[in-house]
Amino acid sequence: MAELNHYLILSAVLFTIGTAGVVLRRNVITVLLSIEVMLNAVNLTFIAFGRFLGSSDGQIIVFFVITVAAAEAAVGLALVIALFRHVETLNPDAFRQLRG
Amino acid sequence: MLLWIPLLPFVGFLVNTFGARRLPKKAVGAVASGAMFAAFLASVMAVRALVSLPAEAREVTQTIFTWIGSADFQVPLGLRLDPLSALMILVVTGIGFLIHLYSTAYMIDEEPHEYARYFAYLNLFAAFMLLLVLGENFLVLFVGWEGVGLCSYLLIGFWYKNRFAADAGKKAFIVNRIGDVAFILGVLLAFTQFGSVNFKELNGVIAGFRPEETFGVVSAIALLLFIGATGKSAQIPLYVWLPDAMEGPTPVSALIHAATMVTAGVYLIGRNAVIFTHAPEVMTIVAVIGTATALWAGAVGMVQNDIKRVLAYSTVSQLGYMFMAMGVGAYAAGIFHLLTHAFFKALLFLGSGAVIHALAGEQDLRHMGGLKKELPITYWTFLVGALAIAGVPGLAGFFSKDEILYRTFAAGHPMLWTVGAITSLMTAFYMFRLVFLAFHGERREPVAHATHDTHAAHAPHASHLHDAPRAMAMPLIVLAIGSVLAGYLNVPAALGGTAFLEHFLEPSLHVPVVEGMHGAAEHASHGLEMTLMIVSSLIAVAGIGIAAFLYLKRPAIPEAMAARFPGAYRFLVNKGYIDELYDAVVVQPIKSLSEHVLWKADATVIDGAVNGMGQIVAESGAVLRQMQTGSLRMYAVSVLFGAVMIVGYYLWS
Numbered sequence: 012m013a014e015l016n017h018y019l020i021l022s023a024v025l026f027t028i029g030t031a032g033v034v035l036r037r038n039v040i041t042v043l044l045s046i047e048v049m050l051n052a053v054n055l056t057f058i059a060f061g062r063f064l065g066s067s068d069g070q071i072i073v074f075f076v077i078t079v080a081a082a083e084a085a086v087g088l089a090l091v092i093a094l095f096r097h098v099e100t101l102n103p104d105a106f107r108q109l110r111g
Numbered sequence: 112m113l114l115w116i117p118l119l120p121f122v123g124f125l126v127n128t129f130g131a132r133r134l135p136k137k138a139v140g141a142v143a144s145g146a147m148f149a150a151f152l153a154s155v156m157a158v159r160a161l162v163s164l165p166a167e168a169r170e171v172t173q174t175i176f177t178w179i180g181s182a183d184f185q186v187p188l189g190l191r192l193d194p195l196s197a198l199m200i201l202v203v204t205g206i207g208f209l210i211h212l213y214s215t216a217y218m219i220d221e222e223p224h225e226y227a228r229y230f231a232y233l234n235l236f237a238a239f240m241l242l243l244v245l246g247e248n249f250l251v252l253f254v255g256w257e258g259v260g261l262c263s264y265l266l267i268g269f270w271y272k273n274r275f276a277a278d279a280g281k282k283a284f285i286v287n288r289i290g291d292v293a294f295i296l297g298v299l300l301a302f303t304q305f306g307s308v309n310f311k312e313l314n315g316v317i318a319g320f321r322p323e324e325t326f327g328v329v330s331a332i333a334l335l336l337f338i339g340a341t342g343k344s345a346q347i348p349l350y351v352w353l354p355d356a357m358e359g360p361t362p363v364s365a366l367i368h369a370a371t372m373v374t375a376g377v378y379l380i381g382r383n384a385v386i387f388t389h390a391p392e393v394m395t396i397v398a399v400i401g402t403a404t405a406l407w408a409g410a411v412g413m414v415q416n417d418i419k420r421v422l423a424y425s426t427v428s429q430l431g432y433m434f435m436a437m438g439v440g441a442y443a444a445g446i447f448h449l450l451t452h453a454f455f456k457a458l459l460f461l462g463s464g465a466v467i468h469a470l471a472g473e474q475d476l477r478h479m480g481g482l483k484k485e486l487p488i489t490y491w492t493f494l495v496g497a498l499a500i501a502g503v504p505g506l507a508g509f510f511s512k513d514e515i516l517y518r519t520f521a522a523g524h525p526m527l528w529t530v531g532a533i534t535s536l537m538t539a540f541y542m543f544r545l546v547f548l549a550f551h552g553e554r555r556e557p558v559a560h561a562t563h564d565t566h567a568a569h570a571p572h573a574s575h576l577h578d579a580p581r582a583m584a585m586p587l588i589v590l591a592i593g594s595v596l597a598g599y600l601n602v603p604a605a606l607g608g609t610a611f612l613e614h615f616l617e618p619s620l621h622v623p624v625v626e627g628m629h630g631a632a633e634h635a636s637h638g639l640e641m642t643l644m645i646v647s648s649l650i651a652v653a654g655i656g657i658a659a660f661l662y663l664k665r666p667a668i669p670e671a672m673a674a675r676f677p678g679a680y681r682f683l684v685n686k687g688y689i690d691e692l693y694d695a696v697v698v699q700p701i702k703s704l705s706e707h708v709l710w711k712a713d714a715t716v717i718d719g720a721v722n723g724m725g726q727i728v729a730e731s732g733a734v735l736r737q738m739q740t741g742s743l744r745m746y747a748v749s750v751l752f753g754a755v756m757i758v759g760y761y762l763w764s
Contacts, residue, residue, distance in 0.1 A: 033747050042743075103743040110741030 018059035025052035039094070039101045043087045050080050113157060113173045113190040116200055117241035119150040120207075123234035131227035139223075140215035143230035147211045147237060151204035158197045169194055169618055172247060179250070186308060191247035195381055195619035198446065198612075199244035199374075202453045206370050207237050209586035213461050214362040216582035217468060229269060229360070236262035240371050244378060249298045249308040252379075256294070256343065259372045260287045266367060267359040276358040283352040290342015290349055297335030301386075304328050314385040322389045333390035336379060337397055344376025346434055347404045350427050351690055357419040361464030364419060369426045369456040374449045377430070380437045381446050384620050388440060398438025398519075402527045402534075405431030407687070409537035413544065414673075414683045417474050418463045421545050425500065426456055428534060432515055435531060441518030442620040443601075443613040448515055450612070451507035451597045455499040458590035459542075462493035465579040465587065466549060476548040483550040485576040488584045490550050492591040497546050499594040501539035502651040504644075510598035513647050517603075517640050528643075535647055539654025547662040605640040 025048055032045025054073045061069020091101070098105050123146030127139055134142070161169050171192040179186040192200075211233060218229050236259055243255025268280025302308050305316050323330050340346070345353035356368045367373070380387055380397070387394055405428045412424030429452050436445030467474055469486055483490045499506040502513070512535060520528040579587060602608020661669050673680040682688070
């Protein structure tokens with residue numbers, strides 16, 4: 012029987028993987044995917060705590076997160092397309108025009 | 112109904128302002144004069160309605176809207192017609208109309224849009240003045256008070272390209288402002304102490320008090336209001352703007368700086384007669400200041416060479432008489448003199464305008480002379496005005512000035528009476544000095560031209576003089592008739608008259624006698640009044656005689672006298688160096704103070720703070736911009752780092 016701690020550890024691992032992906036990957040689309048992984052790691056935590064505490068609040072918040080994540084993905088991909096047309100690459104290191 | 116009286120000139124102002132470049136001159140003049148005439152008719156109708164009421168109920172009020180409404184502090188924009196304001200609106204609209212009419216001819220040489228600007232200002236002035244005298248509370252009066260000050264500034268500086276005119280306008284405005292500060296303080300004090308700014312309510316409250324033995328709240332209010340009045344009505348020490356105001360067009364001098372606006376201070380005291388009566392110490396101040404002003408301005412007026420300046424000082428002097436009357440409690444006599452003075456001083460100014468017009472701008476008496484033949488209408492009307500102001504029996508000035516002198520004597524001020532009588536001698540003298548210099552004798556060469564322009568000196572100058580055109584002659588004649596007849600409105604009982612005006616004004620000026628108030632004036636007898644009348648008639652004739660002797664028979668004597676007493680002469684010609692004194696004592700210190708503030712405090716403290724702020728931002732920006740690497744990864748890591756820090760903080764604590 013899986014305990015709360017198992018879920019939390021899995022969630023932490025997923026979150027770390029996602030964070031590493033955001034920081035290390037050199038493709039913007041992969042970065043976006045990594046952000047999705049981070050979001051879902053958090054979702055997993057919400058569900059686990061909701062179950063553990065016998066409350067439906069966790070699930071409600073997850074619905075909101077999924078909705079926002081969908082919007083974020085749409086906007087993010089649109090930005091990626093616009094950026095690609097502009098600089099012809101998906102490497103985030105190329106997007107340095109805003110350097111101070 | 113009452114609203115129409117100030118509204119009609121205001122409509123004229125609007126039409127001439129917005130039609131300035133579209134209307135021809137004839138239409139502009141017709142609109143402005145027509146608006147004034149309509150206002151005059153409206154005033155006559157309103158006054159007729161007022162007179163038909165029984166004497167003790169003579170009051171018409173009209174509330175137009177609530178202007179300021181805040182909890183229990185309610186100030187309506189309300190107008191009130193009572194005998195005092197009835198007299199004032201008749202003077203303002205009646206004489207105002209004549210001066211508008213006169214101006215249509217006098218200003219005809221101006222550019223069309225300048226012409227329209229002139230009449231717009233003139234109408235605006237009339238609207239504000241009517242608001243001033245019709246206002247039922249201090250705040251409405253104050254709107255008019257400031258409005259006429261504004262119009263005075265605009266009209267003195269009407270020829271703003273002339274530096275002197277522009278400066279004179281500023282001077283008038285600033286000097287008036289000094290008085291206005293005191294006026295505002297007086298109103299505020301009255302409001303904080305008695306909770307009202309309505310004349311009737313205030314007077315009702317204060318009438319119940321005993322006159323203040325020592326200087327108290329009511330005295331403070333009265334003194335502050337009086338300082339306000341000295342500014343607007345050109346009394347010592349704030350009279351200096353009025354002689355300079357002569358830089359404006361002559362009809363403006365007649366309307367604003369002789370007949371109407373400058374009497375606002377006298378009106379203010381009359382309106383608040385109850386407050387002043389309850390402040391006997393302030394009354395003494397008013398009387399003394401008024402008498403001193405009358406004497407001083409009369410003395411300066413005797414030696415001035417500019418025709419308008421003589422009249423300007425004469426105006427200051429006559430206003431002094433009015434204040435003298437107010438100060439001894441003879442309110443009706445003061446208002447009566449205001450009325451007669453409005454007639455003959457407007458007449459004299461318009462007459463001098465006709466002279467200046469005929470001589471193409473010449474204002475120096477030394478270059479005139481012998482104009483009697485060429486300008487007969489001007490001469491005869493001017494003579495009537497001069498006789499009236501000198502106080503020759505039978506003319507308006509005689510009745511009003513004698514009323515003031517008699518009341519002053521009867522109120523127990525023989526010293527003030529003596530000074531007033533001396534001033535009366537001066538008045539007759541300087542007026543007839545002016546008449547003889549300008550109209551009698553031979554035409555003198557214009558000296559100023561000879562030095563600057565040799566052609567003008569040789570050219571025959573007097574060949575094409577023309578008397579006043581019809582639009583200018585008509586007002587002169589009407590005013591001359593008024594200068595004779597206005598006095599008969601208030602023939603004293605000693606001469607078998609009924610003192611009509613005094614009884615008419617009684618409901619406005621009557622002060623309920625409280626125990627302990629000195630009503631000395633009532634004890635005087637008709638015999639005394641007759642004696643004083645004969646004395647002052649003799650004084651008037653003596654003044655005219657001296658002027659005739661010095662300027663007709665022996666023209667050498669005045670010059671010899673000026674040479675004999677060079678110090679005194681120069682002192683008077685230079686107006687007692689009062690302007691120089693004020694410049695040194697007030698203007699220069701303020702200027703140097705402001706320059707110090709500008710270059711020390713402003714440049715270092717204020718500019719330092721502002722520029723320093725900018726520098727701090729710029730420098731910190733230069734450092735912080737290093738953080739904006741443009742690398743997405745860096746940003747992501749820093750967000751992560753921050754999040755870890757925050758979570759770590761909560762976990763640890």
